Amino acid sequence: MTTNVAGxxxxFVNWRDPWHPAAGGAERYAWGHAxxxxxxxxxxxxxxxxxPGQRRRERVEDVEFVRLGGRFTVYPLVLLWTLTHRRSFDAVIDCQNGIPFFTPWALPRRVPVFCVVHHVHDAQFGLYLPGWLAGLGRFLEGPVSRVTYRRHAFVVVSPSTLxxxxxxxxxQGAVHLVPNGTPAPTVPPAARPAGGPRLVCVTRLVPHKRPGRLLDLAERLAERRPGVRLDIVGTGxxxxxxxxxxxxxxxxxxxxLHxxxxxxxxSALVARADLHLSTSQGEGWGLSVIEAAALGVPTIAYDVDGLRDAVLDGATGWLVDADxxxxxxxxExxxxALKExxxxxxxREIAAACRSWAGGFDWSRTSDRMAALIVEAVRTEPAVRRPRSRSSRRRSLKTMER
Incomplete structure:
Protein backbone atom coordinates (compact mmCIF):
# COMPACT_ATOMS: atom_id res chain seq x y z
CA MET A 1 0.00 0.00 0.00
CA THR A 2 1.31 3.47 -0.90
CA THR A 3 1.54 5.83 2.09
CA ASN A 4 -0.47 9.02 1.75
CA VAL A 5 1.80 12.05 2.18
CA ALA A 6 -0.36 14.53 0.25
CA GLY A 7 -0.07 18.00 1.73
CA PHE A 12 15.34 18.09 2.72
CA VAL A 13 18.56 19.69 3.94
CA ASN A 14 21.60 18.39 2.07
CA TRP A 15 25.13 19.68 1.48
CA ARG A 16 24.71 19.69 -2.31
CA ASP A 17 22.01 19.06 -4.88
CA PRO A 18 22.23 16.40 -7.63
CA TRP A 19 23.44 18.96 -10.23
CA HIS A 20 26.32 20.26 -8.14
CA PRO A 21 29.70 19.52 -9.81
CA ALA A 22 30.80 17.52 -6.75
CA ALA A 23 27.51 15.65 -6.26
CA GLY A 24 27.63 11.97 -5.41
CA GLY A 25 25.54 9.17 -3.99
CA ALA A 26 24.26 11.21 -1.02
CA GLU A 27 22.76 13.75 -3.39
CA ARG A 28 21.14 11.07 -5.53
CA TYR A 29 19.64 9.53 -2.39
CA ALA A 30 18.17 12.83 -1.14
CA TRP A 31 16.86 13.78 -4.58
CA GLY A 32 15.42 10.32 -5.16
CA HIS A 33 13.31 10.63 -2.03
CA ALA A 34 12.45 14.32 -2.53
CA PRO A 52 28.83 28.88 -9.28
CA GLY A 53 26.22 29.44 -11.97
CA GLN A 54 23.38 27.77 -10.10
CA ARG A 55 20.15 29.65 -9.43
CA ARG A 56 19.39 30.66 -5.88
CA ARG A 57 15.82 29.40 -6.24
CA GLU A 58 14.12 27.17 -8.78
CA ARG A 59 11.44 24.52 -9.05
CA VAL A 60 12.22 21.07 -10.46
CA GLU A 61 9.64 18.25 -10.62
CA ASP A 62 7.47 20.06 -8.06
CA VAL A 63 10.39 20.35 -5.62
CA GLU A 64 11.32 23.88 -4.52
CA PHE A 65 15.10 24.41 -4.40
CA VAL A 66 16.69 26.97 -2.09
CA ARG A 67 20.47 27.37 -2.48
CA LEU A 68 22.51 29.16 0.18
CA GLY A 69 26.26 29.57 0.63
CA GLY A 70 29.25 27.45 -0.30
CA ARG A 71 31.17 24.49 1.12
CA PHE A 72 31.25 25.70 4.73
CA THR A 73 29.05 28.81 4.80
CA VAL A 74 26.04 26.70 3.83
CA TYR A 75 25.83 25.38 7.41
CA PRO A 76 25.17 28.65 9.28
CA LEU A 77 23.10 30.04 6.42
CA VAL A 78 20.84 26.98 6.30
CA LEU A 79 20.46 27.09 10.07
CA LEU A 80 19.44 30.75 9.89
CA TRP A 81 17.04 30.01 7.01
CA THR A 82 15.53 27.14 8.99
CA LEU A 83 15.01 29.44 11.98
CA THR A 84 13.16 32.00 9.85
CA HIS A 85 11.00 29.23 8.33
CA ARG A 86 10.70 27.14 11.50
CA ARG A 87 6.90 26.86 11.33
CA SER A 88 6.77 26.07 7.62
CA PHE A 89 7.42 22.31 7.83
CA ASP A 90 5.88 19.18 9.28
CA ALA A 91 9.09 17.13 9.05
CA VAL A 92 12.76 17.65 8.14
CA ILE A 93 15.22 15.23 6.52
CA ASP A 94 18.62 16.44 7.77
CA CYS A 95 21.33 14.76 5.69
CA GLN A 96 24.73 14.29 7.29
CA ASN A 97 27.79 14.65 5.05
CA GLY A 98 30.43 14.38 7.75
CA ILE A 99 28.41 16.58 10.05
CA PRO A 100 24.65 17.26 9.95
CA PHE A 101 22.97 20.66 9.85
CA PHE A 102 21.74 20.53 13.48
CA THR A 103 18.28 21.67 12.38
CA PRO A 104 16.64 20.75 15.74
CA TRP A 105 18.35 23.85 17.17
CA ALA A 106 16.12 26.01 14.97
CA LEU A 107 12.87 24.03 14.83
CA PRO A 108 9.89 23.76 17.18
CA ARG A 109 9.98 20.65 19.36
CA ARG A 110 6.93 19.25 17.59
CA VAL A 111 8.71 18.95 14.22
CA PRO A 112 10.28 15.48 13.76
CA VAL A 113 13.78 15.37 12.26
CA PHE A 114 15.40 12.38 10.57
CA CYS A 115 19.20 12.61 10.49
CA VAL A 116 20.31 10.64 7.42
CA VAL A 117 23.74 9.03 7.84
CA HIS A 118 25.34 7.40 4.81
CA HIS A 119 28.55 6.50 6.58
CA VAL A 120 30.54 7.59 9.61
CA HIS A 121 33.30 10.03 8.63
CA ASP A 122 35.54 9.87 11.69
CA ALA A 123 38.42 8.20 9.82
CA GLN A 124 38.06 10.44 6.77
CA PHE A 125 38.25 13.87 8.40
CA GLY A 126 42.04 13.55 8.66
CA LEU A 127 42.36 12.95 4.90
CA TYR A 128 40.81 16.30 4.03
CA LEU A 129 41.30 18.61 7.02
CA PRO A 130 44.13 19.79 9.29
CA GLY A 131 44.37 18.05 12.67
CA TRP A 132 42.49 20.58 14.76
CA LEU A 133 39.65 20.87 12.24
CA ALA A 134 39.46 17.08 11.86
CA GLY A 135 39.10 16.85 15.65
CA LEU A 136 36.30 19.40 15.56
CA GLY A 137 34.55 17.40 12.84
CA ARG A 138 34.69 14.23 14.94
CA PHE A 139 33.35 16.15 17.96
CA LEU A 140 30.43 17.52 15.96
CA GLU A 141 29.71 14.18 14.29
CA GLY A 142 29.73 12.30 17.59
CA PRO A 143 28.97 13.98 20.95
CA VAL A 144 27.23 17.08 19.59
CA SER A 145 25.03 15.05 17.24
CA ARG A 146 24.06 12.64 20.01
CA VAL A 147 22.74 15.51 22.12
CA THR A 148 21.16 17.44 19.25
CA TYR A 149 19.13 14.55 17.79
CA ARG A 150 18.35 12.73 21.06
CA ARG A 151 14.59 13.30 20.66
CA HIS A 152 14.64 12.35 16.99
CA ALA A 153 15.87 9.44 14.86
CA PHE A 154 18.71 8.44 12.57
CA VAL A 155 18.14 6.96 9.12
CA VAL A 156 20.95 4.75 7.79
CA VAL A 157 21.42 3.17 4.38
CA SER A 158 23.11 -0.13 5.25
CA PRO A 159 23.81 -2.59 8.08
CA SER A 160 27.43 -1.37 8.12
CA THR A 161 26.31 2.19 8.81
CA LEU A 162 23.87 1.00 11.47
CA GLN A 172 21.50 5.01 21.43
CA GLY A 173 18.33 6.50 19.93
CA ALA A 174 16.01 5.16 17.25
CA VAL A 175 17.56 4.04 13.95
CA HIS A 176 15.70 3.15 10.76
CA LEU A 177 17.27 1.34 7.82
CA VAL A 178 16.17 2.88 4.50
CA PRO A 179 18.45 1.59 1.73
CA ASN A 180 19.33 3.36 -1.49
CA GLY A 181 16.97 2.85 -4.37
CA THR A 182 18.31 1.73 -7.72
CA PRO A 183 16.75 2.89 -10.97
CA ALA A 184 16.04 0.44 -13.75
CA PRO A 185 18.95 0.14 -16.21
CA THR A 186 18.86 2.76 -18.96
CA VAL A 187 20.68 0.56 -21.47
CA PRO A 188 20.32 -3.15 -22.21
CA PRO A 189 23.17 -5.55 -21.42
CA ALA A 190 25.90 -5.10 -24.03
CA ALA A 191 28.09 -7.54 -25.89
CA ARG A 192 31.67 -7.34 -24.65
CA PRO A 193 34.04 -5.95 -27.27
CA ALA A 194 36.64 -8.29 -28.72
CA GLY A 195 40.10 -8.27 -27.20
CA GLY A 196 41.32 -8.47 -23.62
CA PRO A 197 39.31 -8.07 -20.42
CA ARG A 198 37.38 -4.87 -19.94
CA LEU A 199 37.28 -3.31 -16.47
CA VAL A 200 35.39 -0.23 -15.31
CA CYS A 201 35.28 1.91 -12.18
CA VAL A 202 32.62 4.55 -11.50
CA THR A 203 33.81 6.77 -8.67
CA ARG A 204 34.52 10.24 -7.40
CA LEU A 205 38.25 10.91 -7.64
CA VAL A 206 38.89 11.78 -4.01
CA PRO A 207 41.50 10.47 -1.55
CA HIS A 208 39.39 7.96 0.37
CA LYS A 209 38.37 6.24 -2.90
CA ARG A 210 42.09 5.47 -3.45
CA PRO A 211 42.07 5.75 -7.27
CA GLY A 212 45.82 5.14 -7.45
CA ARG A 213 45.20 1.47 -6.70
CA LEU A 214 43.28 1.21 -9.96
CA LEU A 215 46.48 2.08 -11.80
CA ASP A 216 48.41 -0.50 -9.76
CA LEU A 217 45.90 -3.13 -10.83
CA ALA A 218 45.92 -2.06 -14.48
CA GLU A 219 49.71 -2.07 -14.61
CA ARG A 220 50.04 -5.59 -13.22
CA LEU A 221 47.19 -7.05 -15.25
CA ALA A 222 48.60 -5.53 -18.44
CA GLU A 223 51.75 -7.62 -17.92
CA ARG A 224 49.72 -10.82 -17.64
CA ARG A 225 46.77 -10.14 -19.93
CA PRO A 226 47.64 -8.20 -23.08
CA GLY A 227 44.74 -6.11 -24.31
CA VAL A 228 43.23 -5.42 -20.89
CA ARG A 229 41.43 -2.06 -20.71
CA LEU A 230 40.30 -0.02 -17.73
CA ASP A 231 37.67 2.74 -18.01
CA ILE A 232 37.55 5.19 -15.09
CA VAL A 233 34.35 7.24 -14.97
CA GLY A 234 34.11 10.25 -12.67
CA THR A 235 35.90 13.39 -11.65
CA GLY A 236 37.16 15.11 -8.53
CA LEU A 257 39.92 8.60 -17.88
CA HIS A 258 36.45 9.60 -19.05
CA SER A 267 25.64 2.86 -18.16
CA ALA A 268 26.97 1.93 -21.59
CA LEU A 269 30.57 1.83 -20.31
CA VAL A 270 29.57 -0.34 -17.36
CA ALA A 271 27.36 -2.66 -19.42
CA ARG A 272 30.19 -3.64 -21.77
CA ALA A 273 32.64 -4.40 -18.92
CA ASP A 274 33.57 -7.79 -17.54
CA LEU A 275 34.14 -6.39 -14.05
CA HIS A 276 33.30 -3.29 -12.08
CA LEU A 277 35.89 -2.17 -9.48
CA SER A 278 35.84 -0.28 -6.20
CA THR A 279 39.02 0.57 -4.29
CA SER A 280 37.35 2.73 -1.63
CA GLN A 281 38.44 2.44 1.99
CA GLY A 282 34.79 2.36 3.03
CA GLU A 283 31.31 3.39 1.94
CA GLY A 284 27.89 3.82 3.41
CA TRP A 285 26.54 1.40 0.84
CA GLY A 286 28.09 1.33 -2.61
CA LEU A 287 25.52 2.66 -5.05
CA SER A 288 27.75 2.17 -8.10
CA VAL A 289 28.05 -1.51 -7.14
CA ILE A 290 24.29 -2.03 -7.28
CA GLU A 291 23.96 -0.02 -10.48
CA ALA A 292 26.58 -2.27 -12.08
CA ALA A 293 24.77 -5.34 -10.76
CA ALA A 294 21.55 -4.11 -12.36
CA LEU A 295 23.38 -4.39 -15.69
CA GLY A 296 24.60 -7.88 -14.85
CA VAL A 297 28.18 -6.76 -14.10
CA PRO A 298 29.84 -8.09 -10.90
CA THR A 299 32.12 -6.00 -8.69
CA ILE A 300 35.48 -6.50 -7.04
CA ALA A 301 35.81 -4.44 -3.86
CA TYR A 302 37.61 -4.47 -0.54
CA ASP A 303 35.90 -6.17 2.40
CA VAL A 304 35.10 -2.87 4.15
CA ASP A 305 32.06 -1.05 5.52
CA GLY A 306 29.23 -0.67 3.04
CA LEU A 307 30.87 -2.59 0.24
CA ARG A 308 30.60 -5.84 2.16
CA ASP A 309 26.85 -5.14 2.24
CA ALA A 310 26.56 -4.25 -1.45
CA VAL A 311 28.65 -7.18 -2.78
CA LEU A 312 27.52 -10.75 -2.13
CA ASP A 313 30.94 -12.40 -2.09
CA GLY A 314 31.15 -15.21 -4.61
CA ALA A 315 27.68 -14.51 -5.99
CA THR A 316 27.49 -10.92 -7.27
CA GLY A 317 31.20 -10.17 -7.00
CA TRP A 318 34.32 -10.77 -4.97
CA LEU A 319 35.64 -9.16 -1.80
CA VAL A 320 39.33 -8.55 -1.19
CA ASP A 321 40.69 -9.00 2.34
CA ALA A 322 41.54 -5.45 3.43
CA ASP A 323 44.19 -6.71 5.89
CA GLU A 332 44.82 -12.03 -7.37
CA ALA A 337 37.24 -13.46 -11.18
CA LEU A 338 38.30 -13.29 -14.83
CA LYS A 339 38.98 -17.04 -14.87
CA GLU A 340 35.48 -17.72 -13.52
CA ARG A 348 25.44 -16.20 -17.04
CA GLU A 349 24.93 -17.45 -13.48
CA ILE A 350 26.74 -14.44 -12.00
CA ALA A 351 24.95 -11.97 -14.26
CA ALA A 352 21.57 -13.40 -13.25
CA ALA A 353 22.47 -13.21 -9.56
CA CYS A 354 23.58 -9.60 -10.00
CA ARG A 355 20.31 -8.54 -11.63
CA SER A 356 18.24 -10.37 -9.03
CA TRP A 357 20.15 -8.74 -6.15
CA ALA A 358 19.88 -5.25 -7.64
CA GLY A 359 16.17 -5.75 -8.33
CA GLY A 360 15.50 -5.91 -4.60
CA PHE A 361 16.38 -2.23 -4.17
CA ASP A 362 13.78 -0.57 -6.36
CA TRP A 363 12.97 3.07 -5.59
CA SER A 364 9.24 2.55 -5.08
CA ARG A 365 9.88 0.33 -2.07
CA THR A 366 12.56 2.46 -0.45
CA SER A 367 10.59 5.66 -1.06
CA ASP A 368 7.50 4.16 0.55
CA ARG A 369 9.60 3.25 3.58
CA MET A 370 10.71 6.87 4.01
CA ALA A 371 7.18 8.16 3.45
CA ALA A 372 5.83 5.81 6.13
CA LEU A 373 8.42 7.01 8.65
CA ILE A 374 7.54 10.64 7.98
CA VAL A 375 3.77 10.10 8.28
CA GLU A 376 4.15 8.08 11.49
CA ALA A 377 6.40 10.71 13.05
CA VAL A 378 4.16 13.62 12.07
CA ARG A 379 1.14 11.90 13.63
CA THR A 380 2.97 10.96 16.83
CA GLU A 381 3.19 13.19 19.88
CA PRO A 382 6.76 14.43 20.52
CA ALA A 383 6.97 12.67 23.88
CA VAL A 384 6.36 9.33 22.21
CA ARG A 385 9.39 9.89 19.94
CA ARG A 386 11.83 9.98 22.84
CA PRO A 387 14.44 7.18 22.81
CA ARG A 388 12.63 3.93 23.47
CA SER A 389 13.47 0.84 25.48
CA ARG A 390 16.18 -1.48 24.24
CA SER A 391 13.68 -4.15 23.12
CA SER A 392 11.60 -1.57 21.28
CA ARG A 393 14.71 -0.20 19.54
CA ARG A 394 15.68 -3.69 18.42
CA ARG A 395 12.34 -4.05 16.66
CA SER A 396 12.86 -0.74 14.84
CA LEU A 397 16.22 -1.92 13.49
CA LYS A 398 14.76 -4.76 11.44
CA THR A 399 15.64 -4.31 7.82
CA MET A 400 13.01 -3.72 5.20
CA GLU A 401 11.79 -7.03 3.80
CA ARG A 402 12.88 -7.54 0.25
Missing part, protein backbone atom coordinates in the same frame (compact mmCIF):
# COMPACT_ATOMS: atom_id res chain seq x y z
CA UNK A 8 2.72 17.07 4.16
CA UNK A 9 5.35 19.81 4.25
CA UNK A 10 8.85 18.26 4.12
CA UNK A 11 12.25 19.94 3.97
CA UNK A 35 11.12 13.96 -6.07
CA UNK A 36 9.09 10.87 -5.25
CA UNK A 37 7.51 12.45 -2.18
CA UNK A 38 6.63 15.48 -4.30
CA UNK A 39 5.07 13.19 -6.92
CA UNK A 40 2.85 11.76 -4.16
CA UNK A 41 1.58 15.21 -3.28
CA UNK A 42 3.94 16.28 -0.50
CA UNK A 43 5.09 19.91 -0.47
CA UNK A 44 8.86 19.45 -0.67
CA UNK A 45 11.64 22.01 -0.27
CA UNK A 46 15.28 21.08 -0.94
CA UNK A 47 17.70 23.38 0.93
CA UNK A 48 21.33 23.13 -0.11
CA UNK A 49 24.52 24.95 -1.10
CA UNK A 50 24.98 26.90 -4.31
CA UNK A 51 27.66 26.12 -6.89
CA UNK A 163 26.71 -0.78 13.25
CA UNK A 164 28.97 2.27 12.92
CA UNK A 165 26.50 4.78 14.37
CA UNK A 166 25.99 2.48 17.35
CA UNK A 167 29.64 1.56 17.90
CA UNK A 168 31.65 4.54 16.68
CA UNK A 169 29.22 7.40 17.29
CA UNK A 170 27.65 5.95 20.42
CA UNK A 171 24.12 6.68 19.21
CA UNK A 237 40.20 16.79 -6.97
CA UNK A 238 42.45 13.79 -7.70
CA UNK A 239 41.71 13.85 -11.45
CA UNK A 240 44.76 15.85 -12.54
CA UNK A 241 47.16 13.80 -10.42
CA UNK A 242 45.64 10.56 -11.70
CA UNK A 243 45.99 11.70 -15.32
CA UNK A 244 49.63 12.63 -14.74
CA UNK A 245 50.37 9.31 -13.07
CA UNK A 246 48.65 7.40 -15.87
CA UNK A 247 50.90 9.12 -18.41
CA UNK A 248 53.98 8.74 -16.21
CA UNK A 249 53.50 4.99 -15.93
CA UNK A 250 52.92 4.64 -19.66
CA UNK A 251 49.38 3.37 -19.18
CA UNK A 252 47.76 5.61 -21.77
CA UNK A 253 46.88 2.60 -23.95
CA UNK A 254 45.42 0.69 -21.00
CA UNK A 255 43.58 3.28 -18.88
CA UNK A 256 41.01 5.76 -20.17
CA UNK A 259 35.74 12.27 -16.45
CA UNK A 260 32.09 13.20 -15.99
CA UNK A 261 29.74 11.61 -18.53
CA UNK A 262 25.98 11.41 -18.98
CA UNK A 263 23.99 8.70 -17.22
CA UNK A 264 23.44 6.86 -20.50
CA UNK A 265 27.13 7.00 -21.40
CA UNK A 266 28.07 5.77 -17.92
CA UNK A 324 46.32 -8.49 3.28
CA UNK A 325 48.71 -6.85 0.81
CA UNK A 326 46.11 -4.49 -0.70
CA UNK A 327 47.41 -4.44 -4.27
CA UNK A 328 48.45 -8.09 -4.49
CA UNK A 329 45.07 -9.13 -3.08
CA UNK A 330 43.29 -6.96 -5.64
CA UNK A 331 45.28 -8.43 -8.53
CA UNK A 333 41.09 -11.52 -6.91
CA UNK A 334 40.78 -9.96 -10.37
CA UNK A 335 42.62 -12.91 -11.92
CA UNK A 336 40.35 -15.38 -10.12
CA UNK A 341 33.92 -15.36 -16.04
CA UNK A 342 35.72 -17.13 -18.88
CA UNK A 343 33.23 -19.98 -18.42
CA UNK A 344 30.05 -18.87 -20.28
CA UNK A 345 27.75 -20.80 -17.94
CA UNK A 346 29.36 -19.26 -14.86
CA UNK A 347 29.18 -15.78 -16.41
Missing amino acids: TRVA RRLAARGARVTFVTSRA KAVRGRLGW PEAAALAAETAGRGLGDVVT GHVSEDAK DDPVAGLV TAER LADPARR
